[in-house]
Amino acid sequence: MYASLTIQLINSIFFGLKISTSVTLISALTALVLVAIIFSICQHPKDYKKEGPVITLANAPPIDYSMVAIKLAKNILPGPPGPQKNWDFSSMIEATDRLDTSGYLTVLNRLSRPEGNESIDSGFCVKGTKGANTIYFYYVLNASLFADTLTIFQGNRNIVWPMVKPELKFPFHYGDTLIKLCQKLDQSIHADTVIYDAYGDIKTPFGNYKDVIRLHYIDGKGEPNYEWWTSRPFFALMCYTPSGGTRFYIPVEKRK
Numbered sequence: 001m002y003a004s005l006t007i008q009l010i011n012s013i014f015f016g017l018k019i020s021t022s023v024t025l026i027s028a029l030t031a032l033v034l035v036a037i038i039f040s041i042c043q044h045p046k047d048y049k050k051e052g053p054v055i056t057l058a059n060a061p062p063i064d065y066s067m068v069a070i071k072l073a074k075n076i077l078p079g080p081p082g083p084q085k086n087w088d089f090s091s092m093i094e095a096t097d098r099l100d101t102s103g104y105l106t107v108l109n110r111l112s113r114p115e116g117n118e119s120i121d122s123g124f125c126v127k128g129t130k131g132a133n134t135i136y137f138y139y140v141l142n143a144s145l146f147a148d149t150l151t152i153f154q155g156n157r158n159i160v161w162p163m164v165k166p167e168l169k170f171p172f173h174y175g176d177t178l179i180k181l182c183q184k185l186d187q188s189i190h191a192d193t194v195i196y197d198a199y200g201d202i203k204t205p206f207g208n209y210k211d212v213i214r215l216h217y218i219d220g221k222g223e224p225n226y227e228w229w230t231s232r233p234f235f236a237l238m239c240y241t242p243s244g245g246t247r248f249y250i251p252v253e254k255r256k
Contacts, residue, residue, distance in 0.1 A: 052174035052199035053231035061233035069102035085200030103130030
């Protein structure tokens with residue numbers, strides 16, 4: 001279709017015009033250049049459609065990247081989807097609010113294997129600590145996928161997910177959708193829909209961030225869940241569900 005449109009335009013330029021002066025010739029050449037640009041855009045529409053930060057394997061958090069998790073039992077208005085958003089949640093914490101520091105998360109060696117579960121295909125590990133309690137989250141991390149595969153509670157209770165639970169796909173563009181199809185421990189199949197529905201800058205009570213993406217999760221029960229992720233490196237920055245309130249994951253250097 002695009003090729004036939006281009007041919008029609010070229011025919012109108014060279015055969016529908018009487019080129020008798022240098023001015024007319026220049027106009028014809030200018031029109032031909034415009035045709036070439038239009039043809040290039042039409043041949044590669046995806047290059048012009050995609051906007052916003054693109055999440056890839058290269059954006060993975062570095063080793064020793066640490067965050068503090070803070071929970072706030074308060075609802076927010078996530079706002080509509082769209083590009084170039086300016087979210088301002090900087091004043092959502094009031095003096096009477098109770099903040100629950102849920103612990104710390106630290107990225108460990110991506111090539112580590114969980115002891116006793118060396119066969120698990122894991123290339124990424126996050127250690128969570130709160131007081132004397134420790135939990136390890138193991139993920140599959142490769143050029144096309146970031147997914148849960150194993151959770152270990154204090155070294156004595158393991159959850160090996162029967163089916164890996166995708167968190168992100170690579171590359172992940174604004175407007176893309178991911179179906180998180182996973183199998184629960186009771187063998188039931190559970191599906192969530194993840195939509196990269198917005199991007200922009202965000203202000204939180206703990207700092208401001210640019211090039212943030214928002215993921216809109218729709219679980220099998222229909223409850224919405226919103227997560228704002230930093231894009232470089234990619235990691236959850238802020239999460240919200242109507243039933244669970246708001247949770248922040250603030251890089252440790254921002255707390256100093």
